[in-house]
Structure formats: C-alpha cells, structure tokens
Amino acid sequence: MQTDTIERTETDEQVDDGTDSDRPKFFHYVKKDRIAESAVMGTHVVALCGEVFPVTRSAKPGSPVCPDCKRIFEQLKT
Template sequence: MATQTIERPDTDERVDDGTDDDTPKFFHYVKKEKIAESAVMGTHVVALCGEVFPVTRSPKPGSPVCADCKRIYQQLKKG
C-alpha cells in the first residue's frame, strides 16, 4: 500500500480558555499540497491524526507538534 505523507506540520488547534487568543496549542501533519489551497480558499485539511481544520497559521521552528501525528508519521517512514 503506497501512502503519501507530508513534509511539514500545520494546524489551527485552538484552546478555548475564554480569551480571544487564537494561538495554536500544537501543529498537525497534513499533506503538503493541501496547505496553500486551504490557506487561500479556506478549505479544510485532514491531519494524519484525523483532525479536520482550515489552515490559518504556519509553524515556526520549534513549534509543538501533535503527538498522534508525529507517531503516525514516524510509523509511515519506517514502513
């Protein structure tokens, strides 16, 4: 089974803490070719972990990554 994986994390995982802060809690792995489309058109992407969201932020080096996405990505690289 051939599986295409992504090369960079991206997300819009928001924490509802009662403030208007929209800083992502962590970033997810999504298909690279879907990132620009989502950012421009507002379409939703599906992360490796199954989370569905529109791309609104780009990760900075050292940004936290979803543990489930990271685990799945590592398994895909091995197999």
C-alpha cells in the same frame, strides 16, 4: 508522501489572548499539496491524526507538534 505541519485552529468565535493554558496548541501533519489551497480558499484539511480544520498559520522550527501526528508519521517512515 509529503507532509508539513500546521496549527489546528478552533472553529468557534473566541478571542485568543494567550491565557488558555489548559489546552496546548499543536501543529499537525497534513498533505503538503493541500496547505496552500486551504490557506487561500479556506477549505479544510485533514491531519494524520484525523483532526479537520482550515489552515491559518504555518509552523516555525521548534513549534509543538501533535503527538498523534508525530507517532503516525514516524510509523509511515519505516
């Protein structure tokens, strides 16, 4: 199973000025073959942790990863 990490975005119409420190932004693990489709078509993807969202950004090395996705991914590797 191939996965990649992507950021979960909010579905409401709020402007992100970077000051929302009470809620950290995480990237999630999703099936790799769904990322391009979501980014182009705007369809939603389902992360390993169950979050459902459209792809809007890709993770850079060192980006924060959802702890639940990471735990599930590590369990799948064993």
